[in-house]
Amino acid sequence: MIETENLKKTYKQGSLKVKAVDNVNLEISDGEFTAIVGPSGSGKTTLLNCIGGLDDPTSGNVIIDDEVISSYSSGQMIKFRLNNIGFVFQSYNLIPVLTAKENIEMVMLMQGYNKQDMDQRSSDLLSEVGMSNMSKRRPAELSGGQQQRVAVARALASKPKFILADEPTANLDSKSTAKLLDIMSKLNKQENITFVFSTHDQRVIDRARRVVTLEDGKIIKDIKK
Amino acid sequence: MNLITLIKIGWRNIWRNKKRSLVVILSIVLGLYGGLIISSLMITLNSQRMDTAINTYLADIQIHDKEFSKEYSLSDTISNIQYLEEKLKQDNRVKAYSKRVVINGMLSNSTGSYGVNVLGINPETEMKVTNVYTKIIKGDYFESERSNTMVVGKKLAEKLNLKLRSKVVIAFQNVNGDITSLLFRIEGIFKSGNGMFDDYNVFVKNSSIFSNIPDLKSYHEIPILTVDGGVTTNSLNESLKLDLQKINNTLDVKSWDEIAVELAYANQMLGSFLYIFMLIVLSGLSFGIINTMLMAILERKKEIGMLMSIGMTKIYIFLMICFETVFLSLVAIPFSLLITYITIDYYSVSGIDLSVVGSGLENFGVGTILYLKLPIEYYFNLSLLVILISSISSIFPAIRALKINPVEATKSI
Ligand SMILES: Nc1ncnc2c1ncn2[C@@H]1O[C@H](COP(=O)(O)OP(=O)(O)O)[C@@H](O)[C@H]1O
Ligand SMILES: [Mg+2]
Numbered sequence: 001m002i003e004t005e006n007l008k009k010t011y012k013q014g015s016l017k018v019k020a021v022d023n024v025n026l027e028i029s030d031g032e033f034t035a036i037v038g039p040s041g042s043g044k045t046t047l048l049n050c051i052g053g054l055d056d057p058t059s060g061n062v063i064i065d066d067e068v069i070s071s072y073s074s075g076q077m078i079k080f081r082l083n084n085i086g087f088v089f090q091s092y093n094l095i096p097v098l099t100a101k102e103n104i105e106m107v108m109l110m111q112g113y114n115k116q117d118m119d120q121r122s123s124d125l126l127s128e129v130g131m132s133n134m135s136k137r138r139p140a141e142l143s144g145g146q147q148q149r150v151a152v153a154r155a156l157a158s159k160p161k162f163i164l165a166d167e168p169t170a171n172l173d174s175k176s177t178a179k180l181l182d183i184m185s186k187l188n189k190q191e192n193i194t195f196v197f198s199t200h201d202q203r204v205i206d207r208a209r210r211v212v213t214l215e216d217g218k219i220i221k222d223i224k225k
Numbered sequence: 226m227n228l229i230t231l232i233k234i235g236w237r238n239i240w241r242n243k244k245r246s247l248v249v250i251l252s253i254v255l256g257l258y259g260g261l262i263i264s265s266l267m268i269t270l271n272s273q274r275m276d277t278a279i280n281t282y283l284a285d286i287q288i289h290d291k292e293f294s295k296e297y298s299l300s301d302t303i304s305n306i307q308y309l310e311e312k313l314k315q316d317n318r319v320k321a322y323s324k325r326v327v328i329n330g331m332l333s334n335s336t337g338s339y340g341v342n343v344l345g346i347n348p349e350t351e352m353k354v355t356n357v358y359t360k361i362i363k364g365d366y367f368e369s370e371r372s373n374t375m376v377v378g379k380k381l382a383e384k385l386n387l388k389l390r391s392k393v394v395i396a397f398q399n400v401n402g403d404i405t406s407l408l409f410r411i412e413g414i415f416k417s418g419n420g421m422f423d424d425y426n427v428f429v430k431n432s433s434i435f436s437n438i439p440d441l442k443s444y445h446e447i448p449i450l451t452v453d454g455g456v457t458t459n460s461l462n463e464s465l466k467l468d469l470q471k472i473n474n475t476l477d478v479k480s481w482d483e484i485a486v487e488l489a490y491a492n493q494m495l496g497s498f499l500y501i502f503m504l505i506v507l508s509g510l511s512f513g514i515i516n517t518m519l520m521a522i523l524e525r526k527k528e529i530g531m532l533m534s535i536g537m538t539k540i541y542i543f544l545m546i547c548f549e550t551v552f553l554s555l556v557a558i559p560f561s562l563l564i565t566y567i568t569i570d571y572y573s574v575s576g577i578d579l580s581v582v583g584s585g586l587e588n589f590g591v592g593t594i595l596y597l598k599l600p601i602e603y604y605f606n607l608s609l610l611v612i613l614i615s616s617i618s619s620i621f622p623a624i625r626a627l628k629i630n631p632v633e634a635t636k637s638i
Contacts (some may be wrong), residue, residue: 054631055532082536089634092527097237109230166635168538
């Protein structure tokens with residue numbers, strides 16, 4: 001379970017202080033399929049970065065399975081991210097010089113998997129996201145949608161507690177968007193994988209089972225379907 | 226995480242921007258090539274200089290009387306020379322030897338006078354030890370029946386305006402202290418390749434000296450050529466030297482590098498000089514390497530941010546960038562070595578003709594044609610130096626990469 005406790009993040013822009021995340025208290029249980037929505041600049045990315053330990057909150061806590069991760073050192077945090085969180089970004093998810101399969105396996109290499117398990121798991125994951133036949137392609141030889149599917153597979157490779165996806169469909173056409181969401185929602189239902197993703201795309205919002213709306217860094221609506 | 230993956234990523238990364246990487250690789254290739262060729266030139270110059278000195282005058286080992294080595298006095302001849310010669314003839318480490326009378330005197334004619342070193346020799350035995358007879362450019366090397374003939378260097382001949390059959394007078398202090406003058410005619414003019422030697426040394430037959438100075442009973446100098454001679458100092462020469470010294474403690478037995486200390490010293494200095502020189506050249510190159518890598522890292526901020534986000538530790542990021550940097554030079558090294566080898570191999574046979582700057586080289590004691598050579602350890606050591614310097618260079622970009630924030634990965638622009 002992910003919890004935030006009075007989470008605040010302020011940025012200084014010159015003399016101005018911007019409250020990117022303003023006193024957010026949020027609980028996300030295991031197995032949720034939750035969208036963080038809101039207009040551009042509402043704090044979605046900042047909130048996800050704090051939850052994922054990429055950014056330090058100005059005050060408040062992020063607690064994951066009863067561990068206060070916002071107090072971790074940067075070294076601890078890197079290790080925690082590797083073993084517990086899967087990330088999918090809007091773009092630049094993959095290393096351009098590695099193939100789809102190698103990109104997925106890299107995470108497992110960092111975790112110390114043996115070659116056989118790694119090979120098996122990366123093949124399974126590629127087939128789960130429907131990319132088995134493109135395992136040897138490099139990112140540049142894949143479409144944006146295909147790259148994002150590989151990124152989801154990569155995010156899953158480390159067997160994380162949950163996956164954070166910051167506008168994963170922002171660069172995709174509607175067909176690829178639908179396909180990616182199909183895969184995410186299938187993984188959520190069948191494998192009980194927790195997804196938290198940000199978006200401002202209405203079609204993506206419609207597929208979420210919980211929608212948390214931000215405005216100026218504050219939660220203004222939290223609807224569970 | 227295993228290193229192979231990092232190596233794979235690093236290796237492939239250098240080919241992402243081919244043009245930029247190739248520019249760096251090419252500059253390393255040329256830098257190393259230039260350094261190796263210059264090293265080769267210097268080493269060749271120096272060793273040809275030593276060869277010339279050994280072949281024209283020094284030989285491998287020389288024996289003098291201890292007193293002669295101090296004062297160069299005519300009376301300090303080598304004592305008990307028959308016994309010494311017997312030993313030399315028996316010793317199979319000795320290839321050849323000769324005996325010289327050495328006189329410091331003034332050479333004069335109507336044009337002027339110069340201080341010279343007169344080497345009184347037996348032409349037949351001397352020809353087995355030194356090669357001045359092959360360097361005659363005018364006249365002959367003691368073929369005339371006349372007794373008082375002299376062979377002089379081209380330099381000295383020019384200064385005193387000496388022609389073949391010109392008359393010269395040698396004045397020197399005799400055994401009993403009186404000044405004695407002897408008349409000689411020029412029979413030959415030589416050009417040894419070492420201008421300084423040609424300027425100062427003249428050859429006469431020792432018979433013409435003995436007949437004019439009845440008080441002189443023996444020789445001053447025995448140059449010895451060994452079976453294992455040459456520029457490299459070796460154990461055979463060293464042991465022969467020690468054995469000869471044991472014969473008689475009035476003898477002063479020295480190897481060529483002890484006699485021509487300045488030559489041997491130059492040789493020792495050269496090694497360190499070349500490494501310092503290469504260090505400077507390669508340090509210049511390292512700026513190019515660092516700059517290229519810094520650019521590459523700025524371009525890949527998001528990618529590196531992503532790697533940090535998904536859990537790549539700092540040490541791996543650091544190593545990844547280091548590998549990439551070092552690979553640039555690893556690609557360059559084989560090319561440099563290959564073209565260096567081809568160049569040196571070619572000029573080791575056909576030689577580089579430096580007659581354009583020839584006169585300068587001759588004063589330095591080298592012939593005008595350089596037959597390039599480069600000891601194998603230079604290829605090896607200079608390659609190691611390149612790897613060392615690129616490893617050090619890689620630290621700067623790698624540290625820069627560590628400063629990248631993982632949130633870069635989430636920035637949309
Ligand atoms: N590194 C930063 N420095 C200064 N201001 C920032 C920084 N990152 C985000 N902000 C500001 O914080 C607010 C929230 O940004 P963000 O979390 O990116 O919103 P969203 O992802 O919803 O578009 C914005 O006003 C943005 O300008
Ligand atoms: Mg955003």
